Amino acid sequence: MTLLADPATYARGVPHAEFTRRRVADPVSWVEEPELIRHGDTGVRRHRGTGYWAVTTHAGVVEASRDPGTFSSAEKGAFLADPRTQADLERNRRLLVNMDDPAHARLRRTVSAAFTPRAVEPLRASVRAHADALVARVVRAGEVDAVAELAAELPLLVLADLLGMPYADRGLLFGWSNNLVGFDDPRYGGGQVEVYRRTFAEAFAYARELFAGRRRDPGDDLISRLVLAETDGRRLSDAELCQLWLLLVIAGNETTRHLVSGSLEALIDHPGERDRLVADPSLVPSAVEELLRWVTPIMQFRRTARRDTVLCGRRIAAGDKVILYYISANRDAAVFPDPDRLDLGRAPNPHLAFGTGPHFCLGAHLARLEAGELLSALLPHLPALRRAGPAERMRSTFMNAIVRLPVRFDTAAH
Ligand code: HEM
Numbered sequence: 001m002t003l004l005a006d007p008a009t010y011a012r013g014v015p016h017a018e019f020t021r022r023r024v025a026d027p028v029s030w031v032e033e034p035e036l037i038r039h040g041d042t043g044v045r046r047h048r049g050t051g052y053w054a055v056t057t058h059a060g061v062v063e064a065s066r067d068p069g070t071f072s073s074a075e076k077g078a079f080l081a082d083p084r085t086q087a088d089l090e091r092n093r094r095l096l097v098n099m100d101d102p103a104h105a106r107l108r109r110t111v112s113a114a115f116t117p118r119a120v121e122p123l124r125a126s127v128r129a130h131a132d133a134l135v136a137r138v139v140r141a142g143e144v145d146a147v148a149e150l151a152a153e154l155p156l157l158v159l160a161d162l163l164g165m166p167y168a169d170r171g172l173l174f175g176w177s178n179n180l181v182g183f184d185d186p187r188y189g190g191g192q193v194e195v196y197r198r199t200f201a202e203a204f205a206y207a208r209e210l211f212a213g214r215r216r217d218p219g220d221d222l223i224s225r226l227v228l229a230e231t232d233g234r235r236l237s238d239a240e241l242c243q244l245w246l247l248l249v250i251a252g253n254e255t256t257r258h259l260v261s262g263s264l265e266a267l268i269d270h271p272g273e274r275d276r277l278v279a280d281p282s283l284v285p286s287a288v289e290e291l292l293r294w295v296t297p298i299m300q301f302r303r304t305a306r307r308d309t310v311l312c313g314r315r316i317a318a319g320d321k322v323i324l325y326y327i328s329a330n331r332d333a334a335v336f337p338d339p340d341r342l343d344l345g346r347a348p349n350p351h352l353a354f355g356t357g358p359h360f361c362l363g364a365h366l367a368r369l370e371a372g373e374l375l376s377a378l379l380p381h382l383p384a385l386r387r388a389g390p391a392e393r394m395r396s397t398f399m400n401a402i403v404r405l406p407v408r409f410d411t412a413a414h
Helices: 007-011 016-025 058-065 086-092 103-115 117-141 146-151 153-163 167-181 193-216 222-228 238-251 254-269 271-279 281-295 364-384
Strands: 028-031 035-040 043-048 052-055 143-145 300-305 309-311 314-316 321-325 385-387 402-404 406-409
Touching: 028 314, 052 058, 058 309, 058 321, 103 117, 103 222, 103 238, 117 143, 117 146, 117 153, 117 364, 143 146, 146 153, 146 254, 146 402, 153 167, 153 222, 153 238, 153 254, 153 364, 167 193, 167 238, 193 222, 193 238, 222 238, 238 254, 254 271, 254 281, 254 364, 254 385, 254 402, 271 281, 271 364, 281 364, 364 385
Parallel strands: 052 321
Antiparallel strands: 028 052, 035 043, 143 406, 300 321, 309 314, 385 406
C-alpha cells in the first residue's frame, strides 16, 4: 500500500498510479499518517499526524480552493504537518499562505503590485542574460549536476536581483530554503528541530539588516518598496516583513528550481516532444504550461474545514484536515485528455500547479518568465542533452523535487 503521507514514498518517485486509483475510486479519500521522527532539544520525538482527506480530482481541488470560507488556510496553516503548539500556530499565521481574509487580503494587496505581469516584464532582459550565461557555462563544462549548476542557479540570481541582494549572498538563500523545505530529508534538516530554529534565526537576522539598509538608502528593488509601503495607514512591522521575505526566498527559489530540473528530466525522457519543441520555438509558452502540469513542483497544500461540509459527495467534519493534491488534479482525465502523455502543445491547459482561488501563486508570472527564458536559451543544446547518472529525489511529501540530476552535453550527437 503506497503511503501518500510518507516522505519516503516520494524519494522513489511520485505515486501516480495510487493517485489515479484514488481519483477514480474515491476522489476524497481518507489517508492515515505514518509516525515521523523529529530530533528536538529534548531528544527524539515521534509524531503522528491526525490523518486527512486527500482531494485528488481537479473539480475537488478547485471547489475547495475557491471556498476559503469553508476550507481555511489560517485555522491550522497551509502545511501538511500539524502545528505542535498554539505558539507554533500563531507564528505560522504570520505567513501569507497561512492567512485568511481580512488579514490575507490586506497583506496580499501590499505585495501583489510587485508581481503583476507589468512589474515582472522589465526583468526579462536580465533573466535572459542570466539564462544565457548559465547555459554557456554548463555546455562548456560538458558534464554537470543540472540541479546545482542550472536549476538552482537561475532562481537564486533572479531573486538576488528582485530582493536587491549581492549575488555573492545567494548561497545563503540556497542553504536556508534547503533546510526549511528539506526538513524531512537527512541531506538537509533531517528532522532536526535545532537546524530549523537556527535557520529562521539566521535568515531573519540577515533580513533585518537588509531592511534597515533599505530604509536608510532605498533603491528600486522589491525590499525598498515593501519597507516603505503603507496599508491602511501603517507600514509593515519588521516581524511582518521578515515572514514575507522568507516566504519569497523559499517560494521563489525551490519551486522554480524543481520546475526546471523536472522539466529537463521530462525533455530527456521524451525525445519526440523535445524535437518538436526544438523544431518550433513558438511552442515555448505552451511547453512551459505543460511542464508545469507535468512536474507540479508543489504537490499539495493544506486546508482545514471550518464547519461540517460535503466535498465531492464526501462528508467532512469541522476541524478535519484536507489536503489539496495539485499533482493528482493535474493528471485528471476528466480535464486533460490522455493525461499521462507529455504534450508540449497542449491547449487548453487549465493546470493547478500555481493553485487557484485567493492564494493563487503571486510569483506565477515570474516563474513562467524564468522557465520560458531558460528553455529558449537551452533550445539549441537540447538535442545533445543526456543523463550522465541516476537522478536523486527529495524525501518530501510537499515538493516534487530532484536534488541531483547528472547530465552531459553529447556534442557528437548533433
Ligand atoms: C514553478 C514555480 C512555482 C510554483 C509551482 C508555485 C506554486 C504555488 C502554489 C501552489 C501556491 C498556492 C498556495 C495555496 O493555495 O495555499 C503559491 C503561492 C504563493 N507563491 Fe508560488 N509558486 C511558484 C513560484 C513562485 C515564485 C517565483 C514566487 C515569488 C518570487 C512565489 C510566491 C508565492 C507566494 C508569495 C504565494 C502565497 C500567495 C498567497 O498566499 O496569497 N511563487 N505558489
